[in-house]
Amino acid sequence: MSVQERKQRERAERERLIVATARELAEKQGWDAVTTRRLAERIEYSQPVLYSHFRGKREIIGAVALDGATEMAEAVRAATSAADGPRARVSALARAYLDFAERNPAVYEALFDLDGGLAFAREDTPAPLKDAFAALLETLGEVAGDGVEPGLFTEVFWAALHGLATLTRAQRLLPELAERRVELLVDRLAVV
Amino acid sequence: MSVQERKQRERAERERLIVATARELAEKQGWDAVTTRRLAERIEYSQPVLYSHFRGKREIIGAVALDGATEMAEAVRAATSAADGPRARVSALARAYLDFAERNPAVYEALFDLDGGLAFAREDTPAPLKDAFAALLETLGEVAGDGVEPGLFTEVFWAALHGLATLTRAQRLLPELAERRVELLVDRLAVV
């Protein structure tokens, strides 16, 4: 059985390589540059090998997105746990979220703009996505205000962050106002 | 000169036809279905004719986006002018915005998700885009609150709406909370 185990290990390793390479290529040259041919060349295998790991390009994007969701949840939790008081935590959350989106544009794109074939807000939502939302909920739930459901408040706050992230990336907002936008958002939305 | 004028008129008419057909096709079957071949077939001309009007597919998407911006500005102004008082106007604006995004998903996509080669938040921003932002500013400026610049407040409110619009379209939010999300957003952000 040892031989089979080794092969399985190698296969899993190659799958990680595919996802990591796709992500790297996307961050460096944009998702348009991530073609199955180029990806195959980078991992030094032929094109059809990709299809023995994933059903298609969509699924590869989805895999990058799931990795990203896990990382984003970690980043948010790390930032909020280092802050004192609800106000500081919300502020840290907002900055961590926007910072992640800005530092990993291709991953953020995979998560929200591209079709990675992922389910959301449903029963069959993948665990990393649920957990990323949970990470937001943990901090935002405590500043929802009286009579407002934590889930509802989190959706609205998250939508606002998402809007800022995407419009910023698309250069549709004035760069010099970035910091004040975050402050205004936190001040108005959060009840502390 | 009359012949030349007629030709110019016909050419402008054909250009409108291209944009209208692209939009219609995108709304019915999604932007993926809008290929230069299919578009050419629909307007009953050969493919290269498209390139005598636009530099490429990107520019066609951009043209659809500009049309959409004009319509959205109209929709927002119509909704706000029919409402009494600042609170009602902001609420009407939010609903009109989200309604437009939901009713014209392909146009909204062309405006904000796809690359239509348009400039934003800069000097060379096309007039319809500036005007659409101005339409938001007219109503939102009066509820920015003391010491908050209207432009800054409008950017934040707009980002929140944009986030709601895109996350809703991507089915990432709970549908049954839609109405309460808008109410919460307006209540918290606007100073009335």
Add this chain to the structure above:
DNA sequence: TCGATTGTCTAGCGGTGCTAGGATCGAGTC
């Protein structure tokens, strides 16, 4: 050692955005 299974590759299909170059047509001139 041999057959079967697994793994990988080459080659190719139908599609994409885009363009070069030739045919056609019609306006302006003699």
Add this chain to the structure above:
DNA sequence: GACTCGATCCTAGCACCGCTAGACAATCGA
């Protein structure tokens, strides 16, 4: 009214895309 010539449009084709069938080689179990 015939002719020239420029504008207009189309056919054909390029390089690339995602994806897959089928040939081939390596490895496994008997």
